[in-house]
Amino acid sequence: MKRVSLSDLSKSLNISKTTISFVLNGKAKEKGVSEETERRVLKKVKELNYIPNNFARGLRTGKSMTIGIVVADISNPFYARICRNIENEFDKKGYNVLFSSTYENPEKERHIINVMVERGVDGIILSPTRPYSSRVNKELTSLEIPLVFIDRHYPTSEIPFVVANNYQSSYNATEKLIEHGHKQIAFIAIKPTNTSVMADRIRGYKDALKAANLPFRKKYYAEFDLEDLSKPIYHKLDCLNLREHSATAILSGNNKITLALIECFQRNKILIPNDVSLISFDYLDVFSILTPPISSIQIHPEEIGDKAAKMLLGLISSSKKSYDNLVIEPQIHIKESVRFLSED
Amino acid sequence: MKRVSLSDLSKSLNISKTTISFVLNGKAKEKGVSEETERRVLKKVKELNYIPNNFARGLRTGKSMTIGIVVADISNPFYARICRNIENEFDKKGYNVLFSSTYENPEKERHIINVMVERGVDGIILSPTRPYSSRVNKELTSLEIPLVFIDRHYPTSEIPFVVANNYQSSYNATEKLIEHGHKQIAFIAIKPTNTSVMADRIRGYKDALKAANLPFRKKYYAEFDLEDLSKPIYHKLDCLNLREHSATAILSGNNKITLALIECFQRNKILIPNDVSLISFDYLDVFSILTPPISSIQIHPEEIGDKAAKMLLGLISSSKKSYDNLVIEPQIHIKESVRFLSED
DNA sequence: TCAGATAATGATACCCTTTTCATTTTATTT
DNA sequence: AAATAAAATGAAAAGGGTATCATTATCTGA
Structure with a gap:
């Protein structure tokens, strides 16, 4: 069953395609189509279940x-x-x-x-x-x-x-941690780190450290690939020496890594916030029902x-x-x- | 700057649109286009940055x-x-x-x-x-x-x-609760309840109760609208008499309502699983890091x-x-x- | 050398809508 | 009644591909 075209409609009504097109595009008034004609067209359109061909239209209009x-x-x-x-x-x-x-x-x-x-x-x-x-x-x-x-x-x-404003919010969050007395603050980044988002977050973190006269230390900085979170995470986290309270706070680069971190902490009996404080980028609903509730930097998508x-x-x-x-x-x-x- | 068309390409190469079309659609061999011609076409296409017009193509092919x-x-x-x-x-x-x-x-x-x-x-x-x-x-x-x-x-x-298989998994989950000694099992449904998903889950729950000779009780059944979860949830949950241990277990109709339930429980000092056991439809990553971890019925989307x-x-x-x-x-x-x- | 086959390419209709411009019909004015 | 203006409608081109069929060029074998 072939689809009804404008020509079919035109033949069936004995009205030109032009006029019908005007009616269908709401230009009836503007183009001076009589109400009688408009009514006839509209009725037939319903009757034959005419659906305009989008390709023809797009071809003609470019939109x-x-x-x-x-x-x-x-x-x-x-x-x-x-x-x-x-x-x-x-x-x-x-x-x-x-x-x-x-x-x-x-x-x-x-x-x-x-x-x-x-x-x-x-x-x-x-x-x-x-x-x-x-x-x-x-x-x-x-x-x-x-x-x-x-x-x-x-x-x-x-x-x-x-x-x-990833830069500013990262800066502010880091500052907050400093205000809470933290000096060994870690940042967990997500690859690729050369997107503006991650780059700005890292920069905000570093600048806030600098502003407080705290050094940026490589051992407090880790990068993860979201695709293979499961395996290497604890291994890398080990560098942060969380058990020995080397890093006392973490700013987590996004919500997925935060969930992975929490799971890792649970498995290794690392307690939040006793062993380590945590702020996460990208709020999730569940952050508020986790024990303890997770601090976050919320961006409304x-x-x-x-x-x-x-x-x-x-x-x-x-x-x-x-x-x-x-x-x-x-x-x-x-x-x-x-x-x-x-x-x- | 108008986009280059097949005709432009054709003129510029002195090769017919047909032949170019064959080349572009990978029919060069099939249609016996010489390699020389194919090379010339491909080169020019790159040179002029020719992009086929999808409307024209769709109009002609219907795809x-x-x-x-x-x-x-x-x-x-x-x-x-x-x-x-x-x-x-x-x-x-x-x-x-x-x-x-x-x-x-x-x-x-x-x-x-x-x-x-x-x-x-x-x-x-x-x-x-x-x-x-x-x-x-x-x-x-x-x-x-x-x-x-x-x-x-x-x-x-x-x-x-x-x-x-929503029916069977609902049935099985309910059965599991029964096997754990629960007799007052509540079901939280999500509106609309006339989708096959929710209807099947409700049916599975009811049938499992029946199979165990347990009555279906209206007071153990609630419906929520996902759009306005916040307000009425505790009010409705009150009917379940969780505090008085009237309902001892809940089968939750989907993951969103589960999160809302948990939040509500926390706020009202209702403990899982001490006060009430919980199984949720639709697994979420966070279920495993909540305290306690939440039982779930996982469907792999x-x-x-x-x-x-x-x-x-x-x-x-x-x-x-x-x-x-x-x-x-x-x-x-x-x-x-x-x-x-x-x-x- | 030429018929016949094969390889390579081209002319053109077609897909369906929008839009410009022309034409016909009706109304208005003098 | 004739001339002019306005209202209503229509003819046809354009938009850019694809596919059918036709045509031309090249090759094969006798």
Whole structure:
């Protein structure tokens, strides 16, 4: 059963395709189509269950009414919640949303973007996995379609972005730990560490140490790969000498690693906050029901999603390339997982 | 800067669009295009940065190389993980994936599906929010495009599905509680309760009670709306008389409600498993690091995603409407959140 | 050397909608 | 009644690929 086309409709009604098209696109009034004609068209459309062919329309108009979202991993709740809100916003305006995950693979990122451009998306929201380089930046700006960065960004690029203030919140959190009397503060980073997010968090941590005249020590710094968290984590953590109270506090680079840390601590009878204080980036609901509740630096992905969607919509409709970048201030919640360290 | 078209390429090379098309679609050998010509074409394509117009292609072929995923809420990790694997699978085959959330709104579900069909998707993977009705079923089967249900399904429909065995796992979990000596077992359901998932879980619970000659009591049964969990939960839980040990065990209808329950228990000094034993549907990573670790019924969303993707790919390519439905057996993990109840 | 086969390439219709511009019909003015 | 303006509708091109069928160039064998 072939789909009904405009021509079929036209023949069946003895009304030109032009007129029908006007009616269907809400231009009846504007183009002076009589009400009588409009009624007849609308009735027949229902009757024959006419569905416009999107390819023909897109071919003619050049607009796909589709945008693309590219993130590291859609199954990461942080990105999933961003995506939820982006889709929500675009759905309201009649847009559809394509998504794809890069899994931190630069080659995949390039490929996905090419495919999406091929698909004729009207814009892309991207959390880049590739570190900044003039080549990549040029590649992205030369796409000729609106692009908005989320979560991660290229500070020196003209590509607009919606990100959290990772530097400042990392700085503040570290400061908080210092205020609690901690001097041996460890930072657990997640690879790749050359994304703006992780780089800023590391920088904030280091700068806060420096501001307090505390040295940055390699033995208080560890990097993990999210993909193989299970095995090497305790081994590496061993370096932190938590048992011997060498590091007295940890700033954890993201929520997944935090959960892995906690599990590791439980297995090795390391107590929070007695043996070590803990603040985690990226709040999770469960942080508040763990014993003890985990301190965290909360970034609302919903806000990022909303703002990014609105920004992209603006870029698509206005065709101006202006960029009012947004830097969202995370909230720091200090809970029982951080304790005051008495001087000795 | 207008995009380069096939015609441009054709003129610039003095080679017909046909031949170029063959080369670009990997039919060079098959159609007997000389290697020399193929090389020239490929070189020029790179040089001019030719990107095929997807609308034109879709218009001609009728294939969009795009599929749609429709779930209740992409920000629900369960669905996000399903989506991840579906996208992964389709990406390999050159497909793109549209997604949208229904938020359990039947009207939205209908709308999304219509839009996707308009967009010309080659297939849809759907977790239906609408309960079975012959009208809805007919509406879906008359779409004329391959459709696969995930998570939820219509048992009597011919629409193929990949779901978990919710009935059996609910039955078994209830049985486990009974084996541990529990006789007052509560079930916490999530609205809407007329999805196959929740209905099956409730049915399994009831049947297991019956099989053990235990009565189903309304006071041991509660329904919650995921959207407004915070307020009414303790109020409703009060009915379970947990403090007075009226209900000695709870089977929780999904992971979100479980977290809310635990928080509520903490706030009201109700201890697991001393005051009440707990088994939750839908395993979460954090269940194992909570004190005590929470028993759970684990369904691997990855498996559902993989299988559903392969099923839909099969339906798309083979055009046969056969359906080898898949029912996945969840794993039940009994942890310290369930205790033996001594007879008195 | 030429018929016949095979290899290589091209002309063109088609997919369906939007949009420009032209045309026909009806209303208004003088 | 004629001229002009306004309202309503239609013809046809354009958009960029794919696929059918036709055609030309090259090769084979007798």
